[in-house]
Amino acid sequence: MTPESIPETYVRERATKGRADLTYPPLPEPLAVGVYDNHCHLEIADGPTGDEGYESLTLVEQLDRAAEVGILGVVQASGDVESSRWAVAAAEADPRVLAAVAIHPNDAPTYAAAGRLDEALAVIDELAAHPRTRAIGETGLDYFRTEAEGRPAQHDSFEAHIALAKKHGIAMQIHDRDAHEDVLATLARVGAPARTVFHCFSGDADMARTCAEAGYYLSFAGNVTFKNAQNLRDALKVAPRDRILVETDAPFLTPTPLRGRPNAPYLIPITLRFMAAELGIDVAELGAQIAANTLAVYGSFA
Numbered sequence: 257m258t259p260e261s262i263p264e265t266y267v268r269e270r271a272t273k274g275r276a277d278l279t280y281p282p283l284p285e286p287l288a289v290g291v292y293d294n295h296c297h298l299e300i301a302d303g304p305t306g307d308e309g310y311e312s313l314t315l316v317e318q319l320d321r322a323a324e325v326g327i328l329g330v331v332q333a334s335g336d337v338e339s340s341r342w343a344v345a346a347a348e349a350d351p352r353v354l355a356a357v358a359i360h361p362n363d364a365p366t367y368a369a370a371g372r373l374d375e376a377l378a379v380i381d382e383l384a385a386h387p388r389t390r391a392i393g394e395t396g397l398d399y400f401r402t403e404a405e406g407r408p409a410q411h412d413s414f415e416a417h418i419a420l421a422k423k424h425g426i427a428m429q430i431h432d433r434d435a436h437e438d439v440l441a442t443l444a445r446v447g448a449p450a451r452t453v454f455h456c457f458s459g460d461a462d463m464a465r466t467c468a469e470a471g472y473y474l475s476f477a478g479n480v481t482f483k484n485a486q487n488l489r490d491a492l493k494v495a496p497r498d499r500i501l502v503e504t505d506a507p508f509l510t511p512t513p514l515r516g517r518p519n520a521p522y523l524i525p526i527t528l529r530f531m532a533a534e535l536g537i538d539v540a541e542l543g544a545q546i547a548a549n550t551l552a553v554y555g556s557f558a
Contacts, residue, residue: 279311281514284525287326289543291528292550292557293521294475294503295333295356295394295429295455299342301507301518310507310518319352322521328547329353329557330521331503333394333429333455335360336367337379347388354554356391356429357383361398364413365406373409377416384424390554392421393429394455397442400434411442418446427451427553429475436463440470448472451553456505457491464491468499473553475501478511478519481530489534497545501553502528 301313313321322330329352334340340357347355357380359367367373383389395417397410421428428449432439436459443452454467457474467474474495480488492500502524510519511526528546532539551557 277517279517280313280520281510281517281523283321283325283522286324287525287528287539287543289540289547290326290328291502291524291543291547292328293322293330293506293524294453294501294550294553295477296330296504296506296521297335297339297508298330298332298346298506298521299339301520313520315346315350315353318520318522319350322524323352325522325525326543327521327524331356331391331429331550331554333391334358335394336363337376340380340383344383344386344389347386351557353388354391354557355383355386355389356393356427357389358393358395358417358429359413360394361396361410361413361431362401365402365409368406368409368412373413377413377420380417381420381423384420384426389424389426391427391429391453392417392424392449393427393453394431395428396431397435397439398431398433399438411438414439414442415446418443418449421449422447425450427453429453429455431455432458440466443470443472453501453553455503456509457488459491460487461490461494464495468494468496471499473499473501473549475503476527476531477503477505478509478523478527480534481512481527482515483512492531492534497542498549500531500542500546501549502531502546 298318331354332343333356334343343355347353367376453473456477504519506520507518532542
């Protein structure tokens with residue numbers, strides 16, 4: 257199976273919809289030490305752009321551009337059955353990709369309302385057994401986009417995903433939006449997987465300390481560069497170096513000064529250099545640590 261053989265049925269909210277320039281930015285200066293993109297959604301740009309206007313890039317084009325600037329590989333995250341299948345197919349097709357499979361917390365209530373959540377979780381269970389699937393994700397809680405009536409389904413789905421990560425002995429990528437206390441409480445109550453990652457970490461320094469004490473990993477995206485994101489920069493500075501990851505969440509969260517244009521794994525160097533400057537350390541030193549952290553979480557890409 258190849259990514260091209262899977263129907264393009266995965267639809268997400270486009271964070272850049274309606275903005276003027278949806279073409280990809282130029283490549284930044286390459287990194288001296290390679291790193292990995294902890295979390296991206298490359299299926300969104302792979303194929304016809306449709307009425308959203310995204311410039312189309314195939315999986316291979318994305319990965320080749322990333323390789324030009326020192327990105328060694330990507331973890332392709334998922335949000336529903338179709339994108340989870342796409343992620344596994346991508347990981348089968350190219351050794352630079354590992355898959356993360358899950359039902360997104362904002363999609364869980366929709367599946368539940370249709371009576372299909374258990375069926376969808378059974379598919380995730382099957383896909384999680386694939387040797388190129390190294391994480392359950394993204395899963396968690398989102399109180400920003402899901403109203404109170406949909407939250408019980410989110411909680412049920414989150415706990416089911418935690419169980420799947422433990423069952424298969426793989427990592428878990430958490431989506432946490434406006435739900436910090438309940439996410440942390442759920443992990444403490446049911447027990448977190450051995451390798452738990454807060455994708456696009458959105459908390460503050462106090463939450464970063466709590467996560468560090470629990471042994472969780474914190475993944476920072478392009479929004480750490482945003483002017484109004486001092487909480488993320490504070491969190492970065494208190495996070496243990498051996499618990500830091502970097503990601504794009506592509507095509508979303510494009511770092512400053514390129515906000516409004518699509519994000520891609522090849523833009524990781526911008527975020528990484530910003531993080532190194534905030535920490536007052538050499539970019540190569542931070543890159544080497546993050547690369548080692550990524551492999552500790554997901555295992556080898558080879």
